[in-house]
Amino acid sequence: MAYSEKVLDHYENPRNVGSFAAEDEGIGTGMVGAPACGDVMKLQIRVNDAGIIEDAKFKTYGCGSAIASSSLVTEWVKGKSLDQALDIKNTAIAEELALPPVKIHCSILAEDAIKAAVEDYRNKHAQVVAEIQE
Amino acid sequence: MLPDFKSTHFELFGLPERFELDGVQLDAAYRHLQVQVHPDKFAHLPESEQRVSMQWSTRVNEAYQALKTPLNRAIYLLTLHGINALAPENTQLPMAFLMQQIEWREGIQSARSAGDVSALQAIERDLNRADKMTAAQLAEELDVHKQWSAAAQTARQLKFIDKIREEIDDSYAALDM
Numbered sequence: 001m002a003y004s005e006k007v008l009d010h011y012e013n014p015r016n017v018g019s020f021a022a023e024d025e026g027i028g029t030g031m032v033g034a035p036a037c038g039d040v041m042k043l044q045i046r047v048n049d050a051g052i053i054e055d056a057k058f059k060t061y062g063c064g065s066a067i068a069s070s071s072l073v074t075e076w077v078k079g080k081s082l083d084q085a086l087d088i089k090n091t092a093i094a095e096e097l098a099l100p101p102v103k104i105h106c107s108i109l110a111e112d113a114i115k116a117a118v119e120d121y122r123n124k125h126a127q128v129v130a131e132i133q134e
Numbered sequence: 135m136l137p138d139f140k141s142t143h144f145e146l147f148g149l150p151e152r153f154e155l156d157g158v159q160l161d162a163a164y165r166h167l168q169v170q171v172h173p174d175k176f177a178h179l180p181e182s183e184q185r186v187s188m189q190w191s192t193r194v195n196e197a198y199q200a201l202k203t204p205l206n207r208a209i210y211l212l213t214l215h216g217i218n219a220l221a222p223e224n225t226q227l228p229m230a231f232l233m234q235q236i237e238w239r240e241g242i243q244s245a246r247s248a249g250d251v252s253a254l255q256a257i258e259r260d261l262n263r264a265d266k267m268t269a270a271q272l273a274e275e276l277d278v279h280k281q282w283s284a285a286a287q288t289a290r291q292l293k294f295i296d297k298i299r300e301e302i303d304d305s306y307a308a309l310d311m
Contacts (some may be wrong), residue, residue: 031227031233032225032226032232034225035222035293036220038293038294040232040236040239061235061239104222109225112225112226116226
């Protein structure tokens with residue numbers, strides 16, 4: 001199967017590969033897996049005090065489309081609020097990368113990785129707020 | 135006789151509808167059916183009957199593939215209960231499980247680039263242990279408690295374990311060069 005040029009670009013020069021320390025307060029970590037192919041994706045966001053995503057990193061073990069999807073969303077989430085990041089839909093990822101139908105699940109994985117990272121960050125902060133109030 | 139597409143794969147082989155299956159019995163039932171429907175036996179017959187025998191042969195092969203490995207068997211059993219365990223929206227897995235996945239994959243990558251066969255073997259041993267535990271859990275959930283959605287989650291984990299096994303096998307092959 002031929003990959004699109006954009007997939008190849010992200011695959012050959014992935015943006016923002018790596019990790020943040022998951023225990024840091026400003027970090028949200030999302031981990032998800034694609035059951036159809038066994039790919040695993042870890043996406044982390046660093047959120048500033050104003051609630052804006054300042055930076056993002058990913059590690060993906062999977063095919064070129066999964067790597068490209070996660071690389072792309074680390075670029076897209078930067079500068080966005082958490083709610084704006086949650087608005088990123090898999091269809092937009094698939095369209096941007098011209099993913100063929102058999103690779104749509106890679107874009108679903110990337111969307112769900114953002115959701116999981118935002119949820120992790122919010123859970124962490126709900127706890128911090130609760131501790132301060134106590 | 136036209137291929138029977140209504141019966142389940144278990145019924146086709148005359149086996150009980152269970153996850154824990156006697157592999158010897160399955161192999162014997164498969165060979166028995168395959169001999170009966172093999173296209174070579176129909177080579178002298180009219181084309182329409184050859185075609186039917188081909189369809190039968192395909193049907194029997196598909197059924198065998200679906201029951202042969204524990205993963206395929208679990209997935210097939212779940213489809214009989216209306217569950218598509220590997221549907222793409224099921225991306226949520228236990229955090230500890232995914233951490234272990236990433237750890238294994240990183241371990242395989244570094245063992246492979248360092249040419250470290252014993253490190254690969256250590257991961258393989260861990261994997262075999264996880265594989266056995268997961269299969270035992272599936273047997274409980276599918277055959278004893280009939281907990282289909284819990285079993286679907288466990289089947290997904292088995293899929294990831296299979297994927298790691300492929301990567302280990304690939305790495306062994308690459309290091310042998």
